[in-house]
Amino acid sequence: IVDVKGGPDEGLDRLGQTLVVKGWVRTLRVQSSVTFIEVNDGSCLSNMQCVMNSDAEGYDQVESGLITTGASIWVQGIVVASQGSKQKVELKLEKLLMIGRSDPSFPIQKKRVSREFLRTKAHLRPRTNTFGAVARVRNALAYATHKFFQENGFVWISSPIITGSDCEGAGEQFCVTTLIPSSQEPADSLANAIPKTENGLIDWSQDFFGKPAFLTVSGQLNAETYATALSDVYTFGPTFRAENSNTSRHLSEFWMIEPELAFADLNDDMACATAYLQYVVKHVLEHCKEDMDFFNTWIEKGIINRLSDVVEKNFVQLTYTDAIELLLRSNKKFEFQVKWGCDLQSEHERYITEVAFGGCPIILRDYPKEIKAFYMRQNDDGKTVAAMDMLVPRVGELIGGSQREERLEYLEDRLDNLKLNKESYWWYLDLRRYGSVPHAGFGLGFERLVQFATGIENIRDAIPFPRTPGSAEF
Ligand code: 4AD
Ligand code: MG
Numbered sequence: 001i002v003d004v005k006g007g008p009d010e011g012l013d014r015l016g017q018t019l020v021v022k023g024w025v026r027t028l029r030v031q032s033s034v035t036f037i038e039v040n041d042g043s044c045l046s047n048m049q050c051v052m053n054s055d056a057e058g059y060d061q062v063e064s065g066l067i068t069t070g071a072s073i074w075v076q077g078i079v080v081a082s083q084g085s086k087q088k089v090e091l092k093l094e095k096l097l098m099i100g101r102s103d104p105s106f107p108i109q110k111k112r113v114s115r116e117f118l119r120t121k122a123h124l125r126p127r128t129n130t131f132g133a134v135a136r137v138r139n140a141l142a143y144a145t146h147k148f149f150q151e152n153g154f155v156w157i158s159s160p161i162i163t164g165s166d167c168e169g170a171g172e173q174f175c176v177t178t179l180i181p182s183s184q185e186p187a188d189s190l191a192n193a194i195p196k197t198e199n200g201l202i203d204w205s206q207d208f209f210g211k212p213a214f215l216t217v218s219g220q221l222n223a224e225t226y227a228t229a230l231s232d233v234y235t236f237g238p239t240f241r242a243e244n245s246n247t248s249r250h251l252s253e254f255w256m257i258e259p260e261l262a263f264a265d266l267n268d269d270m271a272c273a274t275a276y277l278q279y280v281v282k283h284v285l286e287h288c289k290e291d292m293d294f295f296n297t298w299i300e301k302g303i304i305n306r307l308s309d310v311v312e313k314n315f316v317q318l319t320y321t322d323a324i325e326l327l328l329r330s331n332k333k334f335e336f337q338v339k340w341g342c343d344l345q346s347e348h349e350r351y352i353t354e355v356a357f358g359g360c361p362i363i364l365r366d367y368p369k370e371i372k373a374f375y376m377r378q379n380d381d382g383k384t385v386a387a388m389d390m391l392v393p394r395v396g397e398l399i400g401g402s403q404r405e406e407r408l409e410y411l412e413d414r415l416d417n418l419k420l421n422k423e424s425y426w427w428y429l430d431l432r433r434y435g436s437v438p439h440a441g442f443g444l445g446f447e448r449l450v451q452f453a454t455g456i457e458n459i460r461d462a463i464p465f466p467r468t469p470g471s472a473e474f
Contacts (some may be wrong), residue, residue: 004019012089015081024073037049045290068104076096077093129294135464137292143283148280166214170373174240174242175213176214219258234257239256245469249397250468253467255446257446259442265403273388280453309359316362323364324338332351335347377403377405386402400442403440
């Protein structure tokens with residue numbers, strides 16, 4: 001008796017074997033002579049079709065109506081060739097055991113339900129085809145990410161989740177106030193527990209960390225400290241942004257992959273980003289065939305061709321200045337007016353990738369320094385910085401990266417000009433005092449990668465438990 005996970009590979013080569021499968025009932029069809037039960041254990045998209053005659057052990061549970069959609073069962077049977085067109089083999093049941101009943105109120109029945117509805121059932125949505133497939137592809141992308149960097153000599157670094165510094169300098173951090181409750185006060189009155197100074201301000205010196213602390217927006221600055229010691233490193237962990245954007249591409253909590261390359265410039269950075277994206281996309285196309293076919297049919301028609309192109313083609317590189325000219329020449333009416341120095345909006349990004357370059361990833365480089373973060377290296381023109389963004393169709397900005405300013409005087413000037421508190425970056429500045437090297441890196445939003453690789457329209461469906469403004473259930 002072989003205890004298997006279901007799976008498309010459990011096929012004709014197993015004819016005659018006795019298998020045990022444990023999973024959840026997707027559908028049940030009771031006919032006069034025979035009963036069909038489709039079981040899924042999450043290992044793959046396809047269900048195991050079980051065929052049960054009334055003389056099999058445990059048939060009384062079918063008769064008494066206990067086996068319903070959503071119930072968990074244990075079955076044992078012999079693999080036989082299937083008469084049906086949907087599968088090559090099926091399991092002729094010898095024995096069925098009910099493990100856990102499912103109440104008739106189980107909200108995920110066979111009929112198709114909207115993804116909006118399923119967001120309100122985030123605890124049950126992994127039982128659907130779509131969310132099972134997304135979870136498996138997300139897992140494959142994470143695995144391929146580590147594989148790519150490990151094979152290329154990068155060291156994985158855990159960057160902290162709680163931090164005292166603001167990597168992006170954009171003030172979009174969630175503050176960690178360590179409300180020190182004096183007793184079991186209800187949550188609403190916890191505010192009273194925050195230590196205050198005489199004039200009513202928060203007294204941070206009395207708080208847990210002795211100073212304001214935040215959830216990290218990016219692990220980059222920490223990664224830089226290790227890149228200037230171990231050479232190439234990467235982080236892969238959760239990051240948080242308190243930006244009030246209710247869009248299909250923004251989450252308040254998302255995972256980021258941040259490689260940091262020592263002795264490297266912007267060209268090395270762009271080459272790494274391209275090789276990385278091609279590697280993980282290829283991995284998914286090769287290892288998640290069944291799920292990708294599902295996305296190709298039900299979520300985004302043609303996604304497999306689109307992704308195959310990504311693996312094979314070189315990505316176009318364009319300076320920001322050239323992109324602005326291209327947008328101005330396009331004669332298209334944009335909601336946000338285009339002029340040199342403006343931050344590109346998603347309508348502009350979409351035009352560039354989807355219209356101007358026919359659906360290929362594009363790398364834009366050399367952005368005006370005014371719209372980019374303090375740590376980016378100034379170019380010789382004095383106006384732009386060595387920044388790069390990778391834009392992809394449907395998603396827009398997938399990657400943001402740059403060569404870092406390794407020259408102490410330039411970095412100090414930049415912090416002063418932006419009125420950022422130089423003292424709080426003292427350790428970051430130290431890296432430029434002691435053996436500074438040219439270095440570069442990028443950040444890739446993992447959920448945007450999941451969107452890109454699956455065709456899922458809304459980023460809320462690319463992460464198991466989405467956090468967005470006004471929503472932190474489950
Ligand atoms: O462009 P960003 O802000 O760059 C950084 O944080 C750098 N420190 C990265 C680095 O150089 N190490 O963010 C990087 C990427 C974006 O391109 C986007 O894919 C994703 O992170 N991202 C978000 N994803 C989901 N929800 C949000 N609110 C996001 N904000 C950024
Ligand atoms: Mg960015």
